[in-house]
Amino acid sequence: xxxxxxxxxxxxxxxxxxxxxxxxxxxxxxxxxxxxxxxxxxxxxxxxxxxxxxxxxxxxxxxxxxxxxxxxxxxxxxxxxxxxxxxxxxxxxxxxxxxxxxxxxxxxxxxxxxxxxxxxxxxxxxxxxxxxxxxxxxxxxxxxxxxxxxxxxxxxxxxxxxxxxxxxx
Numbered sequence: 017x018x019x020x021x022x023x024x025x026x027x028x029x030x031x032x033x034x035x036x037x038x039x040x041x042x043x044x045x046x047x048x049x050x051x052x053x054x055x056x057x058x059x060x061x062x063x064x065x066x067x068x069x070x071x072x073x074x075x076x077x078x079x080x081x082x083x084x085x086x087x088x089x090x091x092x093x094x095x096x097x098x099x100x101x102x103x104x105x106x107x108x109x110x111x112x113x114x115x116x117x118x119x120x121x122x123x124x125x126x127x128x129x130x131x132x133x134x135x136x137x138x139x140x141x142x143x144x145x146x147x148x149x150x151x152x153x154x155x156x157x158x159x160x161x162x163x164x165x166x167x168x169x170x171x172x173x174x175x176x177x178x179x180x181x182x183x184x185x
Contacts, residue, residue, distance in 0.1 A: 081150065084109070084137045085159070091129045096149055098135070109139055109149040120155040134158045 086098035089106055096109045117124045129135065129152070137152040 081138055081140045084135070084139050084149070084152075085156070086135065087158075088129060088131050088133050088135055090131060091126065093126055095146070096129070096135075096152070108146045110142075110146045111149050111152075115149045116151040118151070118153055118155075120153070124154055128154050130154075 084098070086107070088096065089099050090097040092111075094111050096111055098107045098109070100106045111126065117126060117128070119128060133154060134156045135152055135154055136156040138150045139147040140150050141147050
């Protein structure tokens with residue numbers, strides 16, 4: 017066999033192998049796409065006049081529980097009344113057997129709640145009547161109502177006279 021024939025045989029085998037590989041790939045592709053079809057995307061027609069629907073989120077649900085903080089005006093075994101804000105009415109909250117009352121981390125009772133004390137907790141809105149008091153903490157400190165004294169840039173804060181008591185913050 018001369019070298020030309022030998023090259024011709026090698027070339028022939030290479031082409032046959034290549035075509036066999038392409039054929040196998042061609043047969044495998046329809047099987048793969050049949051088992052994993054591409055996601056279908058609707059194509060609008062020319063006669064379709066509706067605008068595409070915009071993704072609208074559901075309206076945000078209003079919370080049914082919220083925090084409570086304020087000064088006690090009145091308290092009974094079934095009702096807590098908190099002072100309202102400036103020019104706002106007093107707020108009333110129902111107390112039931114499931115209301116958890118504590119003083120910091122220690123358990124407490126409704127008898128521990130005093131008029132004038134500051135309390136915090138959580139309440140749940142009800143369909144009718146006053147919101148329900150879920151938890152109440154009687155060991156709450158009053159928030160600082162006055163803003164800290166402001167100074168102009170480049171000036172020192174006002175000095176306290178010797179012997180004068182500083183007000184705690």
